[in-house]
Amino acid sequence: MTIYEIIILAIIQGLTEFLPISSSAHLILPAEILGWRNQGLAFDVAVHVGSLLAVMIYFRQDIWRLSLAWFGQGFTRQQSNDSKLAWWVVLGTIPAGLFGFLMKDWIELNARSALVIAITTIVFGLLLWYADAKAKQTRTTDNLTLKDTILIGIAQAIAVIPGTSRSGITMTAGLMLGLNRESAARFSFLLSIPIILAAGLFSALDLLEAKTTVDWQALIYGAGFSFVAAYFCIFLFLSWISRIGMLPFVIYRLILGLVLLYFVFT
Template identity: 60%
Template sequence: MDLIEIIVLALLQGLTEFLPISSSAHLILPSRLFGWDDQGLAFDVAVHVGTLLAVMVYFRRDIVVLTQNWLTTGFSRTPNTEARLAWYVVVATIPAGLAGLLLNDWIEANLRSTAVIAATTIGFGLLLGFADKSRKDGVSLVHMTLLMALVIGLAQALALIPGTSRSGITITAALLVGLHRVEAARFSFLLSIPLILAAGGLKTLELMDSVLPVDWQSLALGVLLSALSAWVCIYYFLAFINKIGMLPFVIYRLVLGLVLVAFFI
């Protein structure tokens, strides 16, 4: 990979990991437009590490509070609000984890095409718009229930399909079950931590079995750029989402999907 490829792909990964606009659709465009080769397993690990660092640094206080309360009251008969939220993150992670173990290879072999990515980018973009338009005021995470967490977790499993967008589908489901915009985004970001950790861990294990040489300078730059872009993305998304709503992202997804259809299918 040359410097331009590293910069573009790392920034794209950092931004699209948390915006509801599909990282798969964005990572396929540079390769098709410029004829770039696949970035490879090592770089995949690097940008996963970067995005994980960003979300953990941003939500460091939440992580500490949730973990402490989960360990102290989470296993009692009367868990407090923070302990319940920690359990909801665990419950909502399970469906995607199981689906990944059972279906990941089949999805990689059958659904990783430009046509699928274009269709899911458009289809789930419209669903996001419907969810945002149909929501009213929404409730906070304090009022979240186990059923709401399970619905969001089942929706997250759909993110294995390329073009769906993990953040997009979880925010959509959170809005549909009644969460406030900011709270829906916050829960989606917290929910990303165990999944990114698991995905990065699996890719690291695969990398350890690989005999290919590793360009550590390129990987370090990938970690840095993906972490910075992801942190900026989280900060501004949470700051402005209640004012701008989801419509700009819906329009963007529709345009992106149509570009994929028009030029690459």
């Protein structure tokens, strides 16, 4: 890849990993519009590492606090709000991990088409609009229950289907369960940490087995630009989401889905 392609793809990954607009839908556009080749497994691992570092650094205080609470109180009867939230992050990750492990090969063969991504981008965009418009939004992460966590975890598992948007569908589920926008977003971002880590590790293992030549310069640039884009994306999204709501992202998803449908049928 050229340095221009590396920067563009890394920024796309960093931004769309956490915005509710589907990273897979965006990563297919350069190939469809500009004829770029697939960026390859090594680059995919690198940009995910950048995104992971961004979310871990941004939420470093939360991670430290939840970790201390989980190891200190997580295995006792006297659970604090922090130890319970740590458990919810762990338990909410399990459905997506299992579904991703079991369905990975089938998804790769049958669901990575532009048509599937276009449809899921539109359908789950409309669901996000409905949840944002109709939900009560009176709860915070302190009010989450095991049932809520399982439902959000199942929603995250559905995001294995390309075009769904992991952040989008987990925020949708959180809003439908009554979480306010910021709480739904924060829980979605916390849930992203173990799932991105697991996906990155599996991809890295696949990369080691493939024994392909690695362009380290491309990987360093990719991880770096993905990190910067993801960090500022998280910061700005959490700063603005309570005021602007989900409608701008819904409109964007609908336009993006229609653009993809245009390329599918022309």
